[in-house]
Amino acid sequence: METNSTQLLVEASRLAKHYPVSQGWLKPQASLHAVDGVSFRLVAGKTLAVVGESGCGKSTLARLVAMLERPSSGDLKIADVQIDQASRAELNRIRPLVQMVFQNPYASLNPRKKVAAILDEPLAINTSLNKSERKERGLAMLARVGLQAEHYSRYPHMFSGGQRQRIAIARALMLEPRLIVADEAVSALDVSIQAQVLNLLLDLQESSGLAYLFISHNLAVVEHIADEVMVMYLGKIVEQGSKLRVFGEPLHPYTKALLASMPRLNSKPQQQKIMLRGELPSPLNPPPGCAFSNRCPHKHDDCSAAKPELKDFQGRQVACSRLAEIA
C-alpha cells in the first residue's frame, strides 16, 4: 500500500453507539447514547486527538474505530471498507490495519506469557512465518521501541510501567498497522517516562507514517502531540479543528473551561478563571437541547430548545447556538 500523505484512513459520518439499559421490569428500556452523531476524518501520518472528561464517549469511540464493537448507526469507513456493513470475514481481513494501546500498562499484558509469546501471537495468527522468522521480527520490534534482546524472554511483571507500555506498543506494531488507537496510553505513566513514550510515538509516526487516534484527558500532552483536536461532551462533538486553532482560540464554552482548568506551571495571573459549576449530567438523562446547557455560563432559554449542530466557524467546527454572540 502506498503511503500517500493525504490518504484517508478513517472516515466517520454521524457515527453513533447506543447501549440499551434496563431500568427494571416495569419501566421501558432506556438508551445510553455513548457516542451520538460523531463525524470526523483521519488522514495517514496525522494525529487526531479526542479530549473530554469521563462519560464523554471517547473510550467508546476508540472501541468503534478499533472494530471491537459495531456502530449502532451512521457510517464508518476504515481503509475504504464500510465497517457498519462489513461481514465478519472482511473485518478480520482489515483488523491488522488498526491496533490499540491501552491505558493501564499493568493490565494490558498477559501476565502468564513471556514477552516472546506476547509479540509472537499476532504474527502466529495472521501470517505464515515460521518460528525463527517470528522471533526475528519480535527482536527487531523490541529494539525499535528501545528495549534490549534479553527482555525477550522475560515475564511482564519484571518490567516497570514505562517498559510495559513500550512492549504494548511493540505488540501493536507487529502487524504493521496504519492506525494506532492510543486510549490514554501515557496517562498512567510518570512525567519523565511519559516524555520518553511520547517521543517514541512521534518517532514511530515519522518513520512509518502511522496515524494516531489519541484519546486523552491530559490537555498538555494533547497540545504537544496532536494535529487535529476533537472535544467531546456527553457523546457529541462540541468543537473540532486544528490544534492551533482549538487550543489557541477556543470558542466553545466547554473548551474554554477545559483549557482554563488545566493546572499550568506558567499560568498568567490575568488569565480569567473559568470555573464550571454543577456536575456532569447522567448520560441516561441528558438535559433537553444542548447537553452542556446546565453548566454553561452563557446559557440562554433557546439553548434548551434544540440540540446545536456542528457548524463551520473561524476555521473549525463548533456546536453552539449562541456562537456568534459569545465568540
Added chain:
Amino acid sequence: MALLEIENLSVTFGSASRPLKALDGLNLCMEQGEVVGIVGESGSGKSTAGLALMGLIDYPGRVTARRMNFDGRDLLRMQESERQALRGKDIAMIFQDPLTSLNPCFSIAYQLEETLRVHQAGTRGELRERALALLRLVEIPDPEQRMDAYPHQLSGGMCQRVMLAMAIACNPRLLIADEPTTALDVTVQAQMLELLTGLQKQRGMALLLITHDLGVVAQVAHRVIVMYAGQVMEQGLVPDIFDAPRHPYTQALLASLPENNVGKKRLATIPGNVPSQYERPDGCVLHPRCDYAQEVCQTVCPALAEFPDSLVRCHFPLDKTSGPCKQNLTV
C-alpha cells in the same frame, strides 16, 4: 514554635540485613496556614511520608526520625491511644481514590457522623445537623438528599468532597492530601483545588499536598519539596524552585513537561528508568540518569546543602542563572 517540625524522617522496610529505605531523611517545618507540596514520581517516597506522619506505617515498616513534633508534642514517642486521639482531629488525611476510601456498605451520613462521634460529643440529631453543615461547606448540591446515599451512587468528584468533609469535620490544624485530584476529571479537579485552598485559607489549616502534578503545586503551594527514589532532592519556595531550579532532577523534570516544550518536535527526557527499591545505585541515586554526573557522584551520596532559601542534595548544584530548558539535555 512551628506547627510541624520534622528532622531526618526515614521509613525502612525489609530485614536488617537487606533494608529498603522507602523514605530517607525528610526535613520539614510547617507553620500554621502554610501550603507545602511534596512532588515526585512513583517510588519517590512521597506517599510514605504522608503515611508516616499519620502514624499509619504498620509493621514491618520502621519509622525513625531525629525529631517529629506536632504542636510541640513528640509524635514518635506518643502512645497509640494518644496518636489515635490526634488522628482525624488535629491531623487529617484525604487519599487518592475516593471510591475505595469510602466504605461502600455505609451511607454518607453514617460515615460522617462516625467521624464526628469519635471526636465530638452530641446527640444523634446534633451530629446529623453538623454533618449536613459540613456537606454544605464542601458545596455538595442537595445535601439533604445526598446524605443518605451510598458511595457508589455518587460520582468521583462528589465522593472526594465527602472525603474532604470527613477530614475537616473536627477542624484539623494540619491536612495531608495524598494525590487528592489525580483520579478526577480536569474540571472537577479545578473545583476541588479551589475548594481545598478556600477552606484552607478560611480555617487557617496547614496543608501538605502530595502529588506528582507539578502544575498543581505551582498553583497552590508556597513551598515545594522535590523527591526522587526516597530522598529529598531539592526543597524551597515555589517561585524559586520552578523558575530557577538548582537540582538537575528538578530541572530535567520541568524540562520534560509538554508545556515547557511548546513548538518543539520532541520532548526533553530523562534517560533510563526510576530505580526500584531493590536497585538503588550507590552514591547519588540520580547519577545513572544525570547529565552532569561526575566520578564523585557514583560513590558518595551528597548531603543536603543549604542555600539562602532552599536545600539541595547535589555535589554540583546548578547556579541561579541556569533556568529550565537552557541546558543541553538528552533530546
Added chain:
Amino acid sequence: MNTSHSVEIPAPPHPLLELWRYFRMNRGALTGFGVVCVLLFLAAFAEVIAPHAAAEQYRDAILRPPAWQEGGSSRFILGTDPVGRDILSRLIYGTRLSLLIGIVSVSLSLGIGTVLGLLAGYFRGLTEIAIMRLMDVMLALPSLLLAVAVVAILGPGLSNVMYAIGIVLLPHYARLTRAAVIGEMSKDYVLASRLAGAGPLRLMFDCVLPNCAAPLIVQATLGFSAAILDAAALGFLGLGAQPPTPEWGAMLASALEFIQSAWWVVTFPGLVILLSVLAFNLMGDGLRDALDPKLKL
C-alpha cells in the same frame, strides 16, 4: 554526556522455582506435601514395601491384634482382619487405589467442568444460562446421594465409583472457571488478543485459561481429598470396591461390627483416610497461598 547506565536486573528465577520458594515458607503445606510424597512412594512401590500380598488370607492368624499388643506378632505389625489378611499390606496397596480414585475423579471433573465453565463464561447468554442452571441442579442434590444414584445406575465397582465422583464434583469447577473467565474477559490483554485476530478457541484456551489456573489448581488439590472421602463413603455403603479389593472405605465397612472387639480393624483404615485427606488439604491451602500473591500482579 553520561550514557544511561542501566542497572541490570539479573534474569528472574523460573516461575516454578519462585512458587516453590513461597510454598516452602508454609510449614503445614510442606508437611502435607511430604505426606503426599510418601503416599506416592507407597503406591509406586507397594509390591516391594508391603510385607504380604493384599488378598492373601492367613487362616491361622485371624483377627490378630497389632504387634505391640498382647497376642500380636511382628509378622503382622498392624494386626489382621476377620479373614486373616494383613492390615498393613492392605493399607499400602489401598494407597494405590485411593490415589487412582483421586486422579481419575479429579481429572474427569476438572476436564469437563473447566470446559463447561469456559463455554459459559465466554459465550454468556443462553449458553451460560443452560450450563449454569444444570450445574445448579447438580449442586442442589446432596453429593453423596447423587453419587449413590449414579453408581446405582452404572452398577457397583471401583471404576464406576470414580466416574460417579467425577460427575458429582463437576459443578464446582464449572462455577469456579466461569467466574474466573468472566473476570478475565474484561481485561485489556484479552482485548489486545482480539485485536490481533484471535478466535474464540485461542482466546479461551491460550489467553484466559492460564490466568484462571490458580483457583482451579487449589480446588483440584482439595478435590483429591473430597474424592478419597467420597470413595470411602461409597465403599462403606458397599457400592464401591468389591471384596477382596483393599480399598480403605470398604475396609472400614466390612469391619464395623468389630469396633469394640477388634478396634484395630476399624481404626487404622480410618486413620489413614484422615491423614491422607489432611495432607491434601494442607497442600491445597499452601498452594493457594503460594499462587495468590504471584498472580495478583
